[in-house]
Amino acid sequence: MNDAPNPRPDAPPSAIDVERRRVARWLWRIPVLAALAGGTWGVLRGGYVHFFKKRPDPTPAYQEGPPLEIATIDRFENVWDAVTFQYEGTPSVAVRIPEPIAGSLTLEENVHVAAFSRVCTHLGCVVTLNRDASAIAFAFNYRAEGPQLVCRCHLSVFDPERAGRAVAGPAVDPLPRLRLRREGDTLIASGIEPNPLLS
């Protein structure tokens, strides 16, 4: 037999009951508010990443560095031939591009070469040159006009023909470019733009 007191249904709620109900009302709002805040942040961040990708400086400001022989110029016989190398500890790539860009070097008539840091400006993974437009469209969800420097970590894409500008993915800053010069038959690097991850 149950001896617990049977409260009158019309009895006013106690102060403790009122407080419990108030807390309960707020408790279910917490995950809803968290989801709303997360969604809002995601939308703002996505908009920032999409609309505020920085343009490469039309006049690169290189940090002075020691001269480094990259390769002989016959390594750039065809458009999109590329040579990877390390410049002062920075993985880099020199690539022949179809048209000159800010920071490129014209080796001879219609032979233009540019060099980029391969350190992704998002979180520092190493980018690679991908010449397969359909693979870029499939894997990186970006319809490219030509080969791109791509980062597999979070799917950023950088366009060598736009001076290394980030064109897809979470990266905002362009890839730093390297200063190039020709000495005889050799391509030389002698400086690099600052790494935005360190500034």
Ligand code: FES
């Ligand atoms: S490190 Fe390259 S996209 Fe994140």
